[in-house]
Amino acid sequence: MTEYETPKTLAGKKAVVTGGTHGMGLAIVRALLDRGAEVVLTGRSETGVEKARAALDQFPAHVIRSDATDSGDIDRLGSSVAELLGGIDYLFVNHGIAEFQTLEEVTVAHWDRVFDVNAKGAFFTTQRLAPLIGRGGSIVFTTVSNDRIFPGLSAYSAAKEAVRAFAKVLAAELLPREIRVNAVAPGFILTPSMGVAELTEEQRAEFIRDGKATTPMGRPGTVDEIASAALYLAVDATFTTGTELVVDGGFAQGLG
Template sequence: MTTPPIHQPRTAVDVKPLAGRRAVVTGGSLGMGRAVVQALTDRGAEVMYTGRSERRLAEAQAALGTPLAHPVRSDATDAAAIAALRDQVADRLGGIDYLFVNQGIAEFQTLEEVTEESWDRIFDVNTKGAFFTVQALAPLLSEGGSIVFTTVSNDRIFPGLSAYSAAKEAVAAFTKVLAAELLPRGIRVNAIAPGFILTPTMGVAELTDEQRAEFIEEGNASTPMGRGGTVEEVAAAALYLAVDATFTTGVELAVDGGFGQGLGA
């Protein structure tokens, strides 16, 4: 009589619940975006991710260390680049199950300091680029797929972020509109709204070391949980909306340690 083989139980490391799934992450070379790419590939998904800097893309690819991740240099403010991204995704992945629209820039500028050029730059990346990226890639989304935008916890904000806050509020608005428009295809559209998150740039362009330290101190003090969030915590929320929250659409989920809810005030 032949003894049947003994099957060892699979460990958490062996389980790849997203094997065979395909995703695109814009703004995926650094910070929260890279954490989303890491979380997806750790679970077995194949991911194309974008960034504007070749250096940062190369650093991200080395850090990710997986053949499941594919870097693409792309500029969300350039219509031709968005079209090229669509073609590259179609050629490599065929279609996608998840789209994470994460690119963004912020600049501290008071009312007197904002210029038309800086206003347009912030809206071009955060709002216009986000919308037209979805317009280009939505035809590649599978039925039952999902889109997750990155907005910001905007109920309580820092002075000097008028353009950035307005740009992200626009994204929150069209998250709901697109959720309604894509319902017939079974595509869910949601957003994560991070609060104070510890990232390499802190989400603000060209901070000095002194400004960064001051920003971190202010952020910790204003967050009811008493600390900044991690990029991994943001990624976990993003994947929850994309993968697990199958009866949720049109929602903006705060990932902010209670910042926007006024807890502890």
């Protein structure tokens, strides 16, 4: 190992990352691989899946197209993980979508879509994969820094609050198996989509300006900073369960 290589502290460990083909999920995948873990990662878009396969073809990474709103896909994912990895040590439930719609604009279809992906999909993916997690393993959900709210994100904010709520319940339920359950809550994070579907370049630039203006540290966070926090919860925080770690540059704390 050279002085620039990451120590393989997770050699022999196995993980699943949903929503792992881009943004924060891909950063978590890369952090796991850099430390020697074997990873199954999922994405819904076939284009995203193929791009991730090409980018990770030198690593022990298995990229699977899977839609968290499809119960059949969730079941097939469980079977694939069992076949490829046997059991797992870490589960990162990271997939999600956000769409801006105000009170006047929200439709039943929008509300159902956002909840199906962010809340229902997260729960039932966990239900299917939890039996594969070994004693002493962990689950990390991606929620959102939700103490300060943006207009137009009613469904998204509510869905992520649901995830935070059932993560605490699952933390209690999985205590007998010594499986820890936590959540990482990002604030403004610099990603291609900034976490919101179908942003134009102009909207993305405006979103970044707003993030800089309202984040006390004066900048958006990076996907690598979220990955570091997620791995801390999964691997190192061995006496922590049922908590949500806010990673937002002081945004929710109103420090600015």
